[in-house]
Amino acid sequence: DAMVIQNPRYQVTQFGKPVTLSCSQTLNHNVMYWYQQKSSQAPKLLFHYYDKDFNNEADTPDNFQSRRPNTSFCFLDIRSPGLGDAAMYLCATSRARGTGADTQYFGPGTRLTVL
């Protein structure tokens, strides 16, 4: 089945220790997104890739970086996690970006705990 996969599902890191979250997709979608979601809050878009074009949201901290080496994979790097970065990190994909019908499909998420 075509899908969006995130690894790991649960990640525990120490304050200040870099961590990388991964996302892969078999949908062959052009756009990949990274969201941060804290409990009972709306998902917050961190950045997205349209093919290889990287788009950073204005309020995304520099501590968050992303890589997309190919169509299928996208990584979220948190260079120095703080306690406030503990959250669920959601990867999503869409076929395109530029029509209202381009639904975003989400992976299962990675729950990050910072000790």
Next chain:
Amino acid sequence: GQNIDQPTEMTATEGAIVQINCTYQTSGFNGLFWYQQHAGEAPTFLSYNVLDGLEEKGRFSSFLSRSKGYSYLLLKELQMKDSASYLCAAMDSNYQLIWGAGTKLIIKP
């Protein structure tokens, strides 16, 4: 600014009908999405409306009024598995999704 408003929490009874409302203010509009999110899981797509009116999909229906900046999600014949958060998201003129914080729906037997 851009904003989505939806109730924080609602309670309903198994077998009943519930309507979850959402109002939005966005710079331009390219449609409205509803997602379901069970606790600790990712959002799953439920519906998309871009034209005024009601779209029905089995037990779930979604309504849109563009002139009022208003949408609702209607859930019929509620089942315990419908207990979840329901997220409303409007797409603005830049095709960016503006998300609500979600409505937590509690179903009681």
